[in-house]
Amino acid sequence: MCYFRPEIEALIGYTPGEQPQAGKFIKLNTNESPYPPSPRVTRAIQQAAEAGLMRYPDPMGNAFRRRAAEVLGVEPDWILCGNGSDDILTIVTRSLVGRGQLLRLPYPSYVLYKTLAQIQGAWADEVRFRPDWTLPDTFAAPSSELRLAFLPNPNSPSGTVVSRDAMGELAARLPCPLLVDEAYVDFAPANCLDLVRENDRVLVSRTLSKSYALAGLRFGFLVGQPHVIAKLANVKDSYNCDALAIAGATAAIDDQDWLRENVARINATRVRLSAGLEQLGFSVVPSQANFVWCQHPARTSRELYERLKQNRVLVRYMDYPAWGDGLRISVGTDEQIEACLALLRTMV
Amino acid sequence: MCYFRPEIEALIGYTPGEQPQAGKFIKLNTNESPYPPSPRVTRAIQQAAEAGLMRYPDPMGNAFRRRAAEVLGVEPDWILCGNGSDDILTIVTRSLVGRGQLLRLPYPSYVLYKTLAQIQGAWADEVRFRPDWTLPDTFAAPSSELRLAFLPNPNSPSGTVVSRDAMGELAARLPCPLLVDEAYVDFAPANCLDLVRENDRVLVSRTLSKSYALAGLRFGFLVGQPHVIAKLANVKDSYNCDALAIAGATAAIDDQDWLRENVARINATRVRLSAGLEQLGFSVVPSQANFVWCQHPARTSRELYERLKQNRVLVRYMDYPAWGDGLRISVGTDEQIEACLALLRTMV
Numbered sequence: 001m002c003y004f005r006p007e008i009e010a011l012i013g014y015t016p017g018e019q020p021q022a023g024k025f026i027k028l029n030t031n032e033s034p035y036p037p038s039p040r041v042t043r044a045i046q047q048a049a050e051a052g053l054m055r056y057p058d059p060m061g062n063a064f065r066r067r068a069a070e071v072l073g074v075e076p077d078w079i080l081c082g083n084g085s086d087d088i089l090t091i092v093t094r095s096l097v098g099r100g101q102l103l104r105l106p107y108p109s110y111v112l113y114k115t116l117a118q119i120q121g122a123w124a125d126e127v128r129f130r131p132d133w134t135l136p137d138t139f140a141a142p143s144s145e146l147r148l149a150f151l152p153n154p155n156s157p158s159g160t161v162v163s164r165d166a167m168g169e170l171a172a173r174l175p176c177p178l179l180v181d182e183a184y185v186d187f188a189p190a191n192c193l194d195l196v197r198e199n200d201r202v203l204v205s206r207t208l209s210k211s212y213a214l215a216g217l218r219f220g221f222l223v224g225q226p227h228v229i230a231k232l233a234n235v236k237d238s239y240n241c242d243a244l245a246i247a248g249a250t251a252a253i254d255d256q257d258w259l260r261e262n263v264a265r266i267n268a269t270r271v272r273l274s275a276g277l278e279q280l281g282f283s284v285v286p287s288q289a290n291f292v293w294c295q296h297p298a299r300t301s302r303e304l305y306e307r308l309k310q311n312r313v314l315v316r317y318m319d320y321p322a323w324g325d326g327l328r329i330s331v332g333t334d335e336q337i338e339a340c341l342a343l344l345r346t347m348v
Numbered sequence: 349m350c351y352f353r354p355e356i357e358a359l360i361g362y363t364p365g366e367q368p369q370a371g372k373f374i375k376l377n378t379n380e381s382p383y384p385p386s387p388r389v390t391r392a393i394q395q396a397a398e399a400g401l402m403r404y405p406d407p408m409g410n411a412f413r414r415r416a417a418e419v420l421g422v423e424p425d426w427i428l429c430g431n432g433s434d435d436i437l438t439i440v441t442r443s444l445v446g447r448g449q450l451l452r453l454p455y456p457s458y459v460l461y462k463t464l465a466q467i468q469g470a471w472a473d474e475v476r477f478r479p480d481w482t483l484p485d486t487f488a489a490p491s492s493e494l495r496l497a498f499l500p501n502p503n504s505p506s507g508t509v510v511s512r513d514a515m516g517e518l519a520a521r522l523p524c525p526l527l528v529d530e531a532y533v534d535f536a537p538a539n540c541l542d543l544v545r546e547n548d549r550v551l552v553s554r555t556l557s558k559s560y561a562l563a564g565l566r567f568g569f570l571v572g573q574p575h576v577i578a579k580l581a582n583v584k585d586s587y588n589c590d591a592l593a594i595a596g597a598t599a600a601i602d603d604q605d606w607l608r609e610n611v612a613r614i615n616a617t618r619v620r621l622s623a624g625l626e627q628l629g630f631s632v633v634p635s636q637a638n639f640v641w642c643q644h645p646a647r648t649s650r651e652l653y654e655r656l657k658q659n660r661v662l663v664r665y666m667d668y669p670a671w672g673d674g675l676r677i678s679v680g681t682d683e684q685i686e687a688c689l690a691l692l693r694t695m696v
Contacts, residue, residue: 003444003495003496003524003525003549004443004444004579005443005444005445005446005495007446008442008443008444008579008582008583009579011582011583012582013581013582013583014582014586016404016407016586016587017404019403019404019405019406019407027403030404032402032403032404033402034402035402036400036401036402037400037401037402041397041401042397042398045393045394045397045592046393046394046397048564049389049390049393049394049397049592049596050390052384052385052561052564053384053385053389053561053562053563053564053565053596054380054381054382054383054384054385054561054562054563054564055367055375055380055563055564056364056365056367056378056380056557056563056564057367057563057564057566058367059364059367083431083566083585083588083590084585084587086585086586086587087585090585094356094442094467095352095353095356096351096352096353096356097353098353098355098447098469099446099447112586119442119583121446147351147353148351176351177351201351209404213400213401213402214401214402215401215402215403215404215405215587216396216400216401216402216403216404216405216590216591216592217401217590217591217592218405218431218587218588218589218590231352231356231357233361234356234359234360234361234362235356235359235361235467237431237432237434237435237438238362238364238434238460239364239432239434239563239566240431240566241566242431242564242565242566242590242592242593243564243565244393244397244564244565244590244592244593245590245592248397248401
């Protein structure tokens with residue numbers, strides 16, 4: 001069968017980090033939480049499962065919207081629920097970017113953005129970070145076919161951030177909507193949520209996969225002005241979030257004490273991980289996320305990745321064409337990080 | 349913000365059947381199962397929840413694929429898992445249909461198909477059923493911009509079917525892939541699964557929402573030849589099915605005894621519902637699904653819908669432009685159907 005759209009024929013799908021389904025790995029490759037979620041989440045899921053799943057879920061996930069709105073200081077109609085924030089990114093891209101148009105993104109960043117542009121038959125307009133991971137002013141430059149900009153903040157793989165004020169200026173100068181992907185923002189000291197109120201072209205996406213330890217649940221959400229959220233809701237699948245995910249996500253965002261403890265624990269281990277890598281001679285980018293990006297001057301990143309994997313420690317090896325490669329190491333437990341550092345000590 | 353694609357600005361989103369989140373309704377409007385799912389499903393979900401949700405799920409849902417493959421008599425790589433079959437329909441449409449191209453569908457049928465075409469900026473090429481709900485030969489007519497055909501079988505709202513042999517002929521004549529949407533097929537005596545092996549342009553979608561009583565879980569799947577499935581997998585969101593849905597769906601498809609009993613129970617009540625409606629003077633289309641489509645010669649469908657709703661019985665009122673309206677009544681429990689019929693008896 002050769003009936004695929006040419007863009008799809010040409011597509012090299014996004015390959016997520018390895019998810020070994022068997023074998024015992026120390027898994028530091030996909031920025032998951034090493035700790036299980038709030039026990040309230042498990043209870044809420046069990047209750048929803050026992051209530052029976054024969055009915056369709058609430059199409060808009062209003063239980064979550066109401067609770068999240070209180071936590072975030074917005075109204076429920078400022079929130080769109082998604083089947084993971086990937087679903088949110090897909091909905092926004094399909095809504096705004098057509099064939100032959102431009103989607104702007106920084107480089108290197110989340111590889112999926114480019115895939116989403118390609119599926120639309122659009123072009124990814126990549127703006128390279130400076131070597132120190134600051135973003136050049138050209139990120140906000142006008143362009144006739146520019147329809148959307150994605151900016152992850154904190155960025156992956158670097159863990160670096162654009163300040164809230166710089167983000168506001170970018171948004172004001174950009175001739176198109178700006179989606180600030182705050183997947184990792186709970187690990188950082190500030191966020192850009194208040195920019196949404198100032199400027200209806202600013203959208204902020206969040207996920208429960210990282211800081212809430214719910215990668216397996218698939219739940220993310222978007223914050224935008226209500227007239228924008230209403231239009232985007234027309235493009236989502238009718239029932240994009242299942243009843244268990246809505247129940248679990250609502251319990252998760254309700255437990256802000258748990259979130260604060262989990263973030264504090266992970267950020268403390270991040271300090272240890274960065275310091276340990278630097279002691280071994282790695283150059284480490286200061287991170288405000290739950291991972292660090294590093295390279296070693298005397299060993300190739302690929303070699304280190306392979307040797308760690310042989311020893312059943314999975315980290316993420318990333319090779320960005322025309323930029324370079326490196327290792328992105330997720331913050332695990334103290335024990336997992338010690339094991340990883342101990343192995344690296346034998347290799348460098 | 350007026351940055352939406354013109355197709356999206358013009359879009360009137362698909363409105364699913366009402367899902368009242370409060371109040372006690374007899375709910376016969378969205379073809380859900382009136383009975384809860386297999387108890388094995390609940391147990392599997394609880395185990396998955398207790399195992400912790402901090403890890404990403406298997407991107408391809410291989411546990412489900414392996415078990416479903418055994419049940420269906422194919423290999424696992426013939427199966428693509430989706431977040432409900434709506435996700436499957438979205439993936440296939442995005443993969444095959446571009447702006448200005450044609451997506452063919454019968455009319456009246458599932459309203460979402462047209463929405464999916466519109467989101468792509470494509471045209472819905474609607475072929476009207478004959479008054480007796482048979483499909484004219486023009487459904488397979490060539491057209492230069494035709495890229496995909498959707499054919500729900502059994503169809504909604506009619507509950508009627510195209511035979512397996514007629515479907516094979518349609519597929520052979522059509523100049524594009526044909527997706528047979530078998531959402532309701534477990535309630536019918538035959539299916540089109542074996543056509544997939546004969547013709548790589550045939551795709552069959554299924555859902556666990558109806559016959560498996562899992563509308564709240566959001567799980568559907570596609571059966572296609574492996575080279576087609578592999579390409580489609582590039583277009584899906586990386587982790588489109590969550591860990592709970594994969595666990596629940598695997599347990600559900602594993603329990604074929606439960607499925608047979610549930611279908612037998614619902615089909616028996618369907619006979620009662622159809623007979624009861626005919627006794628009240630309704631014209632009822634013979635159905636092979638878990639709902640019936642009917643009209644009354646002396647009362648408008650809208651009036652009956654409104655009066656049933658006032659009495660806390662929800663059925664689906666459908667009004668198809670240039671076709672006509674009617675009531676689609678889902679098969680509930682015997683008690684629910686009796687209550688619905690008793691109310692109708694006071695109205696006609």
